[in-house]
Amino acid sequence: MSDISTDVLIVGAGGAGMYAAISAARSGASVLLLDKSLIGRGGATVMAQMTVAAALGHQEPDDCAIHLKDTLDAGRGLCNEELSALLCYEGPKRVLEMEQWGTRWARENGHIKQEMAPGHSRKRCCYVDFLNTGPAVAATLRRKVSEVAEIRRISNVAIVDILVKDGRAIGAIGLNLVNGEWVTFQAPAIILAAGGLTKLYQRNSASANMGGEAYALALWAGAELVDMEFVQFFPIGHLAPRLVGMDPIMWDPFRYKLGGKLLNGSFEEFIDRYGGIDFGKYTATRDIAAYAILKEVEAGRGTPHGGAYLDFRHIPERQLRAAFGPVIDRLLTNGIDLTQTPVEVGPTAHYHMGGIRVNARMETRIQGLYAAGEAVGGANGANRLSGNAITEALVFGERAGACAGERGKRGSADGDAKPVAAALQRIKAVKEQRAKDGVSPIALQTQLQKIMWDKAGPFRTGDKLAEALARIREMCEEELPRLTIADGNSYDMDLQDWFELRAMLATAEAVVKSALARTESRGAHQREDYPDADEALLKNQALELKDRALVASWLPPVQLSRRQK
Ligand SMILES: Cc1cc2nc3c(=O)[nH]c(=O)nc-3n(C[C@H](O)[C@H](O)[C@H](O)COP(=O)(O)OP(=O)(O)OC[C@H]3O[C@@H](n4cnc5c(N)ncnc54)[C@H](O)[C@@H]3O)c2cc1C
Structure with missing residues (x-):
């Protein structure tokens, strides 16, 4: 069995974990970044293909305060406004820092290109062509992490327990998946950056590593969770035909740019039966679309894989190619010719708004235990805007790394073997x-x-x-x-x-x-x-473990004053 000491231990090496590692090392701490999968290749970050929201104002005038307003509106009164503000105000810095480190955001006339996405009132979503945003973000961070001498990386170790003594996190226990041995880690600062929970659901857009372990580890360590009921379901996740190496939620940009008809199993349009208006184009909001699809399936009018058809056959190939050139070819290699075949789509678990309860320094109530990325609850309230999740991973990762780094370099391994x-x-x-x-x-x-x-x-x-x-x-x-x-x-x-x-x-x-x-x-x-x-x-719901039972309490949402917004 090995025993490893470090100033800062980071559990999970997605966007949040890798950014946290760079930031903690920047503050002078020694860092151990580990993942149950391969560093930078395991979770949602590397799978995300769409956009990153940041009020850069490159495409049209924008402001972080407007991004914040849009985020709070989408969150339906339940956002932790301190966290939302951090996300929106720090987002542009992180996006630009990523560019300095090598991310090639799509550009137009010398500026970063930004697109509109549902719920955003400005064109503020950056991306890397073509549907390469997450892989490019992950590659940049992997490269940067590998250049920093203070960061040790360990793949294939799953953390199964956080060690706590007198209300302080002091280390963790991991299972080395390669040799089946237990590894103990001692660290005065630990960051949980182990991502979301969508693998809990039969239909999900997730990787195999998103089983909600961050939340369980936090609970068992004595930290609180918040608003765990708010799981985001994406209405038109890909169901069939089989799609390899492509994002299962890739149909959203097709929807904004090209429309597309949503049809039931009998090839009838149906959204108008549920209060949506489509007029031959797919423009229904996400909640109406999800509801309508599931109700059609329940009524026996679903497609063979239990969803609806998304049909682009009425759109000429030239128009499809103008909008999504290389993607059309990647679809063809999957045997999907959009000019000939409708695809099957349906609601799928996609992201978690709830999570570990932290303050604006990403601290849980357990000293030395921090969280970052999708593991954190509250910034997006009851609903998340598209593009806010990668921003959240980068921003919260940076913040958690800086704060944990400060603590880690002042502390020392506990040394208590008990x-x-x-x-x-x-x-x-x-x-x-x-x-x-x-x-x-x-x-x-x-x-x-x-x-x-x-x-x-x-x-x-x-x-x-x-x-x-x-x-x-x-x-x-x-x-x-x-x-x-x-x-x-x-x-x-x-x-x-x-x-x-x-x-x-x-x-x-x-x-x-x-x-x-x-x-x-x-x-x-x-x-x-x-x-x-x-x-x-209109309250947040916190959960904690007391005598091994889950206990809930209601809290007023954290709000900023009008001046702070
Ligand atoms: C298909 C898909 C598309 C998406 N598209 C977008 C988009 O376009 N824009 C956007 O803003 N957001 C998007 N999202 C959401 C966004 O990608 C995530 O919220 C974000 O990347 C989360 O980053 P993270 O670092 O917190 O977690 P992750 O990137 O999921 O990383 C968590 C890491 O923790 C590791 N881990 C888990 N448990 C353990 C353990 N016990 N021990 C050790 N390691 C562990 C995992 O292996 C993983 O590598 C998408 C998500 C998916 C699934």
């Missing part, structure tokens, strides 16, 4: 206690994903949520402890899946409990039994 030994004993017991004849962890993960989709998906009711909660509790208490874990050491996927499942269950319970308590519909949280927003619930 919490490490106790945690290791708990963890090692997992393998020893497993029966050999149960279902596998991955089979239970699949069951959980189906429950979350069916009972806690885009449209919820109290009854369905209560059923989900009961089933999740049963899985936690009765099934998780009895699961089969194969013997073997190197690349012991069962063991990794078991720990991931344990975190997925804890996070799923947090989502369902919060959704059950929010008896209203607001932003991304839609209750069919409470279809209207309730002004009395």
